[in-house]
Amino acid sequence: MTDDLPAVRCTGLRYAFGDNVAVDGVDLTVRPGEVFGLLGPNGAGKTTTIRLITTLLRAPSGVVQVFGVDVARHRMAVRRMVGYVPQQLSADSALTGRENVALFARLFDVPRGQRRVRVDESLAMVGLGDAADRLAGTYSGGMIRRLELAQALVNAPRLLILDEPTIGLDPVARASVWRRIGEVREQTGMTVLVTTHYMDEADQFCDRIALMHRGRLRALGTPAELKANLGRESTLDDVFRVITGDDLESGGGIRDVRAARRTARRLG
C-alpha cells in the first residue's frame, strides 16, 4: 500500500549552525527504487541534509518524510527503515567482518532468531562471504567500504543512504563498490540516496541527480536531462561548473583536507 509513497520527501527544509545556514529551504523528492545522487561542492549542505533525513539532526523548520513517515514525530520508525553509511565510520579493525556485521545486527535490533541468517546474507550481498572470518584490519580499503555497506544492510532497510561511499578508493575498488550497490538494489528493490564528488560515477550510476550549492538545490533531473539542458557534448562536470561557478575548484579548504585525511587514516 505504501509502495507509491516517495522514499524521501523534504519540504522547505532548513538548518543553520549558528549564523551559517547549511540547508536553505530544500524541497526534494526521492522516488521509491531509484538511485538518487546528491551532488555539490564541499560545504554545499549534503551531509547536513542527510543527517536531517536520518533523524540525526532535528530540523527547526520544514518537513521530512521517509515513506510517508514524519521523521520529527516518528524517529524510531524512520530509523528502522533506513540504512546509513556515514563518511566517518564504523568498522572495528580488531573484529572479524562477521563480528562487525553481527554487532550492527544487535544494535539495529534484528530479531535474535534471524541474526545469523541476516549477517550471512549481508556479507554475501557485498561479496565478503569468503573473507567473513578475517579481521577487518586485514581488509583493503574497498573491502572495508563493502563491509560498512553490509553493516547498513543487515536490518534490510528500505532506504539506503550512503555519504561519499567511494571517496579515497582506487578506480577498481570504486567500481566494485558501485557494482555491489547496483546488485543490492536489484535484489532488494531498495531505494539508494548517495552523495558523491565523482561526476563520472553520478553520471553512470544514478537515475536522478540533485545539484546542491550553498544550502540550496540548483538543479534536478536525470544525468541526460541535466547535460542536455546545457547543450550537446556537455558533461556533468560542465553542468556542475556552470551552477557552482568556481566553487568546485576552490571548494574544500581545511574541512575537505581533514575529511580526506580521516578517510585515508581509516582505510590505511
Ligand SMILES: Nc1ncnc2c1ncn2[C@@H]1O[C@H](COP(=O)(O)OP(=O)(O)OP(=O)(O)O)[C@@H](O)[C@H]1O
Ligand atoms: N557540526 C557543524 N558545526 C558547524 N558548522 C557545520 C557543522 N557541520 C557542517 N557545518 C557547516 O554547514 C555547511 C554545510 O556542511 P555540510 O557538511 O552539510 O556540507 P557537504 O555538502 O556535506 O560538504 P562535504 O562535501 O565537505 O562533506 C558548511 O558551511 C559547514 O561548514
